[in-house]
C-alpha cells in the first residue's frame with residue numbers, strides 16, 4: 001500500500017447532481033455509497049450566499065480572534081461542545097483548531113444556550129458572545145438548519161437506494177430526534193520541512209465518521225482531504241468543485257445498510273503555505289435510538305444481520321470520551337459484528353447506559369470513563 005502523503009488522486013469520487021430525476025439519483029447514490037462512501041453534490045439547495053456568510057463568520061472567529069477569546073468557549077470534561085485545539089484522533093494530536101456546536105438538547109434554538117434544558121449528552125453550545133461576533137450564532141443556526149434539510153433528503157435517497165421506503169424507521173427517527181452537530185475546522189499552516197513524508201503531522205489522522213452521514217463544506221483553495229479507496233488501495237484527494245458539498249457516509253449508515261454502504265477512512269494533510277477551513281455537519285441519530293440493519297427490504301435480498309444493534313447515545317459518549325482522553329479502550333462498529341466469537345463489553349454496557357438514563361444526563365467524560373472501566377475489569 002502506498003501511504004505517502006503527497007499522492008495525486010488516482011480516481012475521483014463521483015459528483016451527483018441533486019436536480020437529476022429520482023431514478024437516476026437513486027442509482028448514483030447506491031453506487032457512490034457502496035463503492036466509495038464519498039461523493040460530491042451539486043444543486044444541493046443550500047444558498048451560495050449563506051455559505052459565503054458562514055465562511056466569513058468562521059474566518060472572523062479563527063483568524064480574527066486571539067486565542068484568549070477563542071478559549072473563552074473551550075470545551076471541557078463536562079461539555080463536549082465548544083472550541084478546542086487539542087483533539088486526538090487515534091491517540092495522535094491533530095494539527096488544527098475547531099469549534100463544535102449542535103442541536104440543543106431542548107431542540108429549541110430560541111432558548112439561551114446555557115439554559116438547564118440544554119444540558120444534554122453532548123453538553124451545551126458555547127458560541128462567541130454577540131458583543132464580540134454579533135452575527136456568529138445567527139449565521140451558524142441558519143447554515144445548520146440548511147444542512148439538516150439536505151441531510152434528510154439524502155437519508156431518504158439512501159433508504160430508497162436500498163430498496164426501502166424513503167420514510168423507513170431510522171430516516172424518520174433522524175428527522176425527529178437527530179443530535180447532529182456542526183464542526184468548523186481551521187488548519188493553520190504547518191511549517192514542516194518534510195511535509196510529504198510519512199512522519200509529518202496530519203491535519204486529521206485516518207478515521208471514519210461515527211454518525212449516519214456528513215455534509216462537508218470544503219475549502220476551495222486548499223485541497224487536503226483524502227479518502228482511502230479500498231478497490232485500488234490508494235489515498236485519493238477529494239478536490240472540491242466550487243459550488244459543491246462533499247458527502248460521506250458514517251459508521252451508522254454502514255450498520256443500518258448491513259454493510260452495503262461503507263463508512264470510508266479519510267484523513268487531512270497539512271500545508272506549509274496555506275491555511276485551510278472545512279465544516280463538517282455530522283447528521284447523527286437520537287441518543288436513545290438503536291441503530292440496526294434494515295429489516296426485509298423491497299430488494300428481496302435475504303441476508304443475516306452483520307451487526308448487533310447499537311445505542312447511538314452510548315456509542316457517541318464512548319467515542320467522545322476516547323477522543324478527549326486516552327481511555328485505554330476504543331469503540332468501533334467491529335465490536336458489534338455478529339460474527340465475533342467473543343462478546344464485546346460494549347453490548348452489555350449500552351443496556352446499562354440506557355436503563356440508567358444516561359442518554360438524558362448532562363455530558364461527563366469522567367463519568368463515562370468510570371463506566372467504561374467497570375466493564376474492563378468485571
Ligand SMILES: O=C(O)CCC(=O)C(=O)O
Nearest residue numbers: 185204218225268278280
Ligand atoms: O477537513 C476536512 O475536509 C475533513 C474533516 C473531517 O474529516 C472531520 O472533521 O471529521
Ligand SMILES: [Fe+2]
Nearest residue numbers: 207208209266
Ligand atoms: Fe471526518
